[in-house]
Amino acid sequence: MTEQDHPAQPGRTAPSELLRANPVIAVLRASDPHDYDRVIDVLADNGVRSVELTLSTPGTLEHLPTLAGREGVEIGIGTVTTVDQARQAIDGGAAYLVTPVTRLEIIRVALEADVPVYPGGLTPTELFSAWEAGATAVKIFPAETVGPQYGSHLRGPFPDLQFVPSGGIGLEDIPRWLGAGAVAVSMGGPLIGDALKGGSLDALASRARRVVEAASER
DSSP: OOTTTSOOOTTSOOOOHHHHHSOEEEEEOOSSGGGHHHHHHHHHHTTOOEEEEETTSTTHHHHHHHHTTOTTOEEEEESOOSHHHHHHHHHTTOSOEEOSSOOHHHHHHHHHHTOOEEOEEOSHHHHHHHHHTTOSSEEETTGGGTOTHHHHHHTTTOTTOOEEEBSSOOGGGHHHHHHTTOSOEEESHHHHTTGGGTOOHHHHHHHHHHHHHHHTTO
């Protein structure tokens, strides 16, 4: 994936070079934020370089500064629903922000800080409103309800719109979504499995390698 595939638009922050080269975002939800550490290391070692930590895990913002400086991986904060959360995440070193809904004020905070932001939406009105407000790319959520063809359909009226599907993305969906023009795909359970609950890290590494291989098929 090159700069020409997903160029920066005026008034918006472009996706990182790391994400363009490795177009998979791993979404982590844990009972304790300290459980993130080993899982992030395994993901990064096996080619998944972008990790979204969700605010549904208590203590995520407090633990973020200990993770944000890791080499070869970018740590974003997801499930951001308020301006205060957005500012705390940015102050803590978040590489990007992800929201489950379209909140224009959160997009503005990210733009002011020159931090990529991926606001969530599903309808054309929600997605275009977020894009027009300066989103790096819009998050199609929940993506499994519409399928990869939805990304292609959106490009009809909105040819410049960049998007990231999230929610129910399986291994077989990755090349289809990337082929439809997605900047990246966002994956939770199908990639992470039970790794955050004491499951096998070797199995996680194997899943990560399969995901990276599927992404290379785009």
